[in-house]
Amino acid sequence: MYDYYLGGKDNFAVDREAAEKVLSSAPEIRQVAVENRAFLGRVVEFLAAEGIRQFIDIGTGLPTRGNVNEVAQAAASGARVICVDHDPVVCTHARALLEDTGNVAVVQAAMEQPAQILADPAVRGLIDFAEPVAVLFFSVLHFATDATPIVTAFRDMMTPGSYLALSHGVPSQVPGGSETAGEVRQVYGRSNSPGGAFRTEAEILELFSGFEIVEPGLVPLADWRNSEPAAAAARTWLLGGVGRLR
């Protein structure tokens, strides 16, 4: 569905049908998806400039242009990236597309099983938790009913100077209010990413417990260290931010 919003070709009829249902309730979602990718790019470039060379990208999605490993390795050659997704189709595509890319591994796992992710041989082989690492949750934590234990499990492995970055759905950002949010949730309820919860700004800020949020804080994605103009629609649905572990 996300690939379809982004104008990609890696989607099936069932994805397109569900995505069209979402777009009929919330046409701005397409622009939000594009803005989310742009935010991802700016965040990964920022993290590389901060000296981060290891990334764990949770809910990585189909590797389309500007995915985390592409941005990270362009900014810092030799950057190591773990791509995690629970969707077997995403993982199969990702493995095929990334097989010739060094220092990148794909792990099929649900984020609700952080211990399984952390124990995965690919993670243990590529990531050294004695060094700073960035754990990324772009547009995925709102699919988790309880996000705190997920973030905490990773935070507990991270050394000071590591980073948490996320974008997340927030009810107050939905232009059509709770009615539109309900319609969209209904479509996702029948997908393989059901359940989950949009969280308030305060609840998302709590996920950064132990982290110092870097400027400009938790903001609409288009406002995060962005010099490009953005349409009002691109400021809806999601907020994003980056925190540095104290």
Ligand SMILES: C[S@@+](CC[C@H](N)C(=O)[O-])C[C@H]1O[C@@H](n2cnc3c(N)ncnc32)[C@H](O)[C@@H]1O
């Ligand atoms: C909206 S896409 C975001 C893709 C990418 N992170 C980005 O921001 O461009 C959400 C991705 O998260 C994955 N996902 C959803 N629930 C998940 C879960 N419980 N564990 C792991 N991945 C999940 C989906 O399969 C999908 O690929």
